[in-house]
Amino acid sequence: MGNTPFIVCRCEEVTLEQIIEVIERYHCSSRETKLRTRAGMGICGGRTCRPLIDRLTGQMDAEKAAYSLPLKVQPPVRPISFGEWGRGS
Amino acid sequence: MIDRLDLIVIGAGPAGLSAAIASARCGLRVLVLDEFPRPGGRLLGQLHQEPDGFWWNGIKEAQQLVRQASENSVDIRTGVSVTALEQIGQTGWKIWTNRGPFSAKHVLIATGAAESACPLPGWTLPGVMSIGAAQVMTNVQRVRVGNRGVVVGMNVLSMAIVSELRLAGIELAAIVLPPKNPLNVRASDPGDVLRSLLRFAHLAPNALFRFGASFLGNSLMQRMALKLYPRRGIRMWNTPLQLRRSAVEIVGGSCVEGVRIADIDSEGVPIPGTERLIEADFVCIAGGLYPLAELAAVAGCPFRYAPELGGHVPAHDESMRTPLQGLYVAGNITGVESAKVAIAQGQVAGLSIAIDSGVPDSPTETELQTAMHRVKQMRRDALIQFDPDITACRNRMYGTNDAIG
Ligand SMILES: Cc1cc2nc3c(=O)[nH]c(=O)nc-3n(C[C@H](O)[C@H](O)[C@H](O)COP(=O)(O)OP(=O)(O)OC[C@H]3O[C@@H](n4cnc5c(N)ncnc54)[C@H](O)[C@@H]3O)c2cc1C
Numbered sequence: 001m002g003n004t005p006f007i008v009c010r011c012e013e014v015t016l017e018q019i020i021e022v023i024e025r026y027h028c029s030s031r032e033t034k035l036r037t038r039a040g041m042g043i044c045g046g047r048t049c050r051p052l053i054d055r056l057t058g059q060m061d062a063e064k065a066a067y068s069l070p071l072k073v074q075p076p077v078r079p080i081s082f083g084e085w086g087r088g089s
Numbered sequence: 090m091i092d093r094l095d096l097i098v099i100g101a102g103p104a105g106l107s108a109a110i111a112s113a114r115c116g117l118r119v120l121v122l123d124e125f126p127r128p129g130g131r132l133l134g135q136l137h138q139e140p141d142g143f144w145w146n147g148i149k150e151a152q153q154l155v156r157q158a159s160e161n162s163v164d165i166r167t168g169v170s171v172t173a174l175e176q177i178g179q180t181g182w183k184i185w186t187n188r189g190p191f192s193a194k195h196v197l198i199a200t201g202a203a204e205s206a207c208p209l210p211g212w213t214l215p216g217v218m219s220i221g222a223a224q225v226m227t228n229v230q231r232v233r234v235g236n237r238g239v240v241v242g243m244n245v246l247s248m249a250i251v252s253e254l255r256l257a258g259i260e261l262a263a264i265v266l267p268p269k270n271p272l273n274v275r276a277s278d279p280g281d282v283l284r285s286l287l288r289f290a291h292l293a294p295n296a297l298f299r300f301g302a303s304f305l306g307n308s309l310m311q312r313m314a315l316k317l318y319p320r321r322g323i324r325m326w327n328t329p330l331q332l333r334r335s336a337v338e339i340v341g342g343s344c345v346e347g348v349r350i351a352d353i354d355s356e357g358v359p360i361p362g363t364e365r366l367i368e369a370d371f372v373c374i375a376g377g378l379y380p381l382a383e384l385a386a387v388a389g390c391p392f393r394y395a396p397e398l399g400g401h402v403p404a405h406d407e408s409m410r411t412p413l414q415g416l417y418v419a420g421n422i423t424g425v426e427s428a429k430v431a432i433a434q435g436q437v438a439g440l441s442i443a444i445d446s447g448v449p450d451s452p453t454e455t456e457l458q459t460a461m462h463r464v465k466q467m468r469r470d471a472l473i474q475f476d477p478d479i480t481a482c483r484n485r486m487y488g489t490n491d492a493i494g
Contacts, residue, residue, distance in 0.1 A: 085185075
């Protein structure tokens with residue numbers, strides 16, 4: 001009961017089991033977890049799973065995390081076409 | 090006029106609109122950008138009755154703010170997503186959007202809050218949505234979300250929205266807890282959830298109030314309350330609030346067909362042999378809110394972590410200034426609170442920006458103090474306190490005290 005695998009990062013289709021396995025194996029930070037699993041690297045920019053990954057790595061309370069986000073935010077923060085992105089610069 | 094802007098406000102919610110009004114009244118040229126098709130932010134979904142009988146209709150409140158903004162020549166553009174921003178030397182800020190770039194001397198980020206997910210098996214099926222999405226469909230788009238729903242997650246937001254769905258005549262089969270897993274530790278603990286619900290007993294219909302009132306304030310009694318809480322739930326708005334049951338998985342082929350639930354023990358662990366299926370064609374997931382601060386991060390603003398405020402918030406002081414010159418924040422991006430607090434914070438931000446612009450009609454320091462005082466009053470009187478320790482946390486952050494005077 002309750003052991004059905006399920007997705008945490010919907011954009012990159014990464015499951016809870018995959019994320020936990022990586023965290024346990026490498027004792028990694030949110031950033032390393034993201035790079036190893038691709039969770040949080042999809043089209044939504046991690047809007048849904050970013051807080052979940054932080055919760056799993058337990059990074060939010062860490063000293064450093066108190067002054068910055070555990071996972072860097074990269075622009076653009078919304079999905080837009082290359083054409084639109086190019087118009088800005 | 091676009092090339093001579095004093096202020097760009099990102100987010101046309103209550104905080105952004107009230108900041109735009111306050112600064113435009115001082116003579117600033119203001120542009121407000123919002124990605125939603127209509128201005129008003131999360132106000133648009135709000136509909137509830139206050140204890141004095143007054144109906145808070147968010148759509149009306151939003152219309153009023155938009156009217157005041159227009160009267161003061163604020164330019165509001167919707168359907169514009171801000172994708173990045175950058176500080177350009179001492180001269181101001183450049184903003185990128187899906188409608189081209191803009192620049193201004195000052196920027197206010199008032200992007201509000203986002204909903205937290207609480208994933209469970211089956212949550213990616215069509216028909217599963219966040220509870221906020223159900224609120225927008227019902228109250229803003231006037232679309233029926235489904236015929237019979239199940240709500241997963243109990244917190245002040247889900248309670249408020251359940252009452253709205255019921256007002257719209259939508260049937261809800263049950264409200265249950267999320268399953269216990271590493272992502273939903275506190276939200277799946279029946280004792281924790283009961284304690285937080287008891288804080289809102291004054292908002293709830295009689296049944297929970299009568300049940301809750303006798304247990305308030307005493308932790309031994311609260312532990313007993315959980316034992317005495319009926320398995321089948323207490324009916325609120327004709328929907329059973331099942332604190333002693335949790336969702337196990339959402340089931341369905343190509344869309345939601347139901348939710349498998351189980352009785353749980355006092356730790357939230359399912360009791361074997363108690364599983365059953367509730368038929369439903371939609372499911373609302375209510376995982377709470379966190380400040381939507383992505384643009385502040387892109388801008389390079391430092392952060393503070395404060396669980397009482399919903400997570401990481403951009404560093405700012407009581408005047409809504411961030412450590413970055415020309416960058417301000419207001420509303421739920423500074424911590425999850427109610428709409429009236431967001432409006433009051435917006436006024437503070439608007440005045441601070443006007444003062445920093447050095448316009449001829451610049452507000453006085455006393456006016457700013459009065460506005461900051463009003464934020465505290467609103468916070469104290471707020472009908473919905475998203476966290477019991479907000480005031481203490483704000484005082485720590487701002488170096489202020491409780492005195493409201
Ligand atoms: C689903 C939900 C339900 C709520 N229900 C209640 C309730 O019943 N009662 C209550 O008191 N409070 C409620 N709240 C809290 C609510 O957030 C505040 O009451 C209030 O609306 C906050 O005001 P704000 O101006 O800070 O943000 P919001 O009202 O959230 O407005 C922010 C605006 O910014 C826009 N935006 C965000 N990012 C971008 C971007 N990158 N580019 C362009 N535009 C952007 C959004 O489209 C939005 O219109 C709710 C919040 C949520 C999320």
